[in-house]
Amino acid sequence: MKKNDEVIYDAKFWKPDINEDIVLHKAHFSNYGFDKHVHEDYTIGLITEGRMDAFVDGGKQELNKSTIITINPDETHACQTKHSKGYTHYSIYLKPNFVKKLEEENFNKQELYFSSGIFQNEYLANRLINILKLNESNQSTKIDFECEVVNTINSLFENNSKIKQVPSFTSHDNMINRAKEYINDNLSFDLQLGDISDELDISKYHFLRLFKEKTFLSPHSYLMIKRIEKSKQLLQKGESLINTAHMCGFNDQSHLNRRFKLATGITPGNYKKFFH
Template identity: 50%
Template sequence: MKNTNQIVHNIKFSKPQLNKDIIIYEGHFNNFNYDKHVHEEYTISLIEKGHMNAFLKGFNHKFDKSSIITINPDEVHACAIGNNNEYKHRSLYLKPETINEILKYNFSKKQLCFRDFSFNNEYIYNRLSFLINHDNIPYFNTLTWECELIDIVNSILQINTKATNLIELPSNYLLIQKVKEYLHDNFYMQISLDDISKEFGISKYHFIRLFKKHTFISVHAYLMIIRVEKAKQFLQKGLSLIDTAYMCGFNDQSHLNKRFKAITGLTPGEYKRFFN
């Protein structure tokens, strides 16, 4: 008899091609919700089982197996169990540089942006689902896997990008982008609101409201997210947990563990083992 009280918490990461910044993720949960976070990569996700609740573009949404979910780099999002039940999903993470490299002959060299956060296409869904299934990867040789990846991503970008549309920038967009760049450049430092206020000549009280209006999270939460993203990169390269915590600006290893697990679902040590 099945134990309905059993906690499901399974996560896998893999790199199909060790020389490329392409990562495949699989998550299966019935008792875990991700905190709001961002990725430095383009994210393409498929729901394989159940329903997933998600926070995207400032609103809550519900997804099931019919949707292909597309998230731009630095786009705040979160996901959680739906209908008080389990869900399983797979994601493909592609660095902006990788997108530019593999698609430079198909599109302009300007960085592309997903138009919608999800769309439906059963043919593309089935192809991508097969390609990023950990069990299927051993059956591909390197050339075949990459050719299939390029073809699928091409199709997604043709259907769901703003490549030919003029993007209207909202008020204060450039200021927020500059602050984000400042945080990315100084993530390892103990940055204060006064530091940001002096750097950009803006009232810190006004800035707090402005930043949250544009990103849906506080500036402190965004800085923690950047530090976790940097920690993932250091751990993939084999750095120790102590050095990673220090280099990313965390107070100690315990602080790194807490923030890392809330965003990735794994401890830093568990994450590191997938890549070393």
Template identity: 30%
Template sequence: MDNNKENIVLWKDSGLFNGTEFLLASCYEHSYPAHFHEEFVIAAFSRGAQRNSVCRRTGIATAGSIMVIHPGEVHTGEAVEREMGWDYCALYPSEQLLLDIAYEPDAGNKSLNFGCQNIHQDIALANTLIAASATLRSCPDTLEKECTLYGVLSAFISRYGILTTKNSTSADPRAEVSRGLEYIHDLYDQNINIKDIADAAEMSEFYFMRLFRASTGMSVHKYLNQIRLNRAKKLLSEGVKATVVAHRVGFFDQSHLNRNFKAQFGITPGRYAESCV
């Protein structure tokens, strides 16, 4: 297999609806470790097959598949056959952007979700997403890109979206570790340890670690790393140098950032920064 075939382009367009991230990729050797996004993931597959796990549910996405992942859902991805790999595109719209597109004047206090099924075989919509991604990558016309993104997200919401009334009393599976999560989000750039986090949650260290993994699907360290990488992407997209970003988000140095960023996203921080507009 020719490693030069592997091509991952991840970028953020700051001019589109307060900033939206996109991806176009041909993957072979690269495998995505367990991670999550603060935004939705809406992906379309055009070639090959990807084996994935979303919230511990396994599946295979093939050409013509659409996949949706909700914010915070831990997931992985790798080629079913490395010689074949897979091609796909992905959009990362914020929850607020999707709610704005789905807006109904009399809807009241609503939330938007796409059900429990992550993968749908939908060749027509997959082709629409793939074509839209190519336009969003290459088109210099902001209005055309805005209309393209609105059109494809509107079609996706119309096909698979479920508007429900928010229930303030509904149970949050992360509620028991919420104070620990708040501590991590507030101090992600510091050299924090498990005792400090568990103390913030008013639990013993080992009980907190066990409950945290059961609640989030990740270890405390991997979750912290994900927060740091998400913040790093934001700073890189704003033009902050990688050396500065590394220290600002809590990595030891630039090589520490580079290693984790490449493992997570398949490209270096420098390439990501160059691709952002």
């Protein structure tokens, strides 16, 4: 392998002292990327160095340092290094409960979601990056960090959000939502494609095509992603690796390790260490 083709992934996770509903992430990538996936949290991404290609809002985008990436829960997205030099970025993961509290206090209890996955605003991007750098290096007090992060996230929602309306679902939308609920309710089981399609009373081939058309993911990929998301929650709470593997439907700890590293770039054991 040539030197400039070397795969590099260096990451860290941490929680600020002020809130259990926020997780912060910093990583440097070179010749590395993540396939299409979803998160259960609201996600804010910021590039500090380099450029990246991303799959956001249903299409491919090239992103730079003035870009703020804003992803709603369960929205499909992906990222890949643009050049061999790679890129460095921060991510802010906000639990829905945290966003709900912000909405209740600042937006007349209206439920909001990010209206676009890509928001170009150099001022807000630099402000968020500065906040995160100070927190990472322990150079900000708790009250300074909390005030700054809340005010800046409020500004982001003010400029890049829409009120979440009660949608008029089509029969296909309802079917996909039912499939997602079934998958989430049965993560610990060895699900087969036929189990889900039988629940929906349609052929498995029709379901497979429909699910991918609506989510950009295969049902198997979605199942694995949701298992990883659940494993993150358990590991943050201090659950053992072997119990996490069992509770999330992995065959064994080795299966968890392989899938977790493929999805996050690090092992579940190293991920757990960031929080304990």
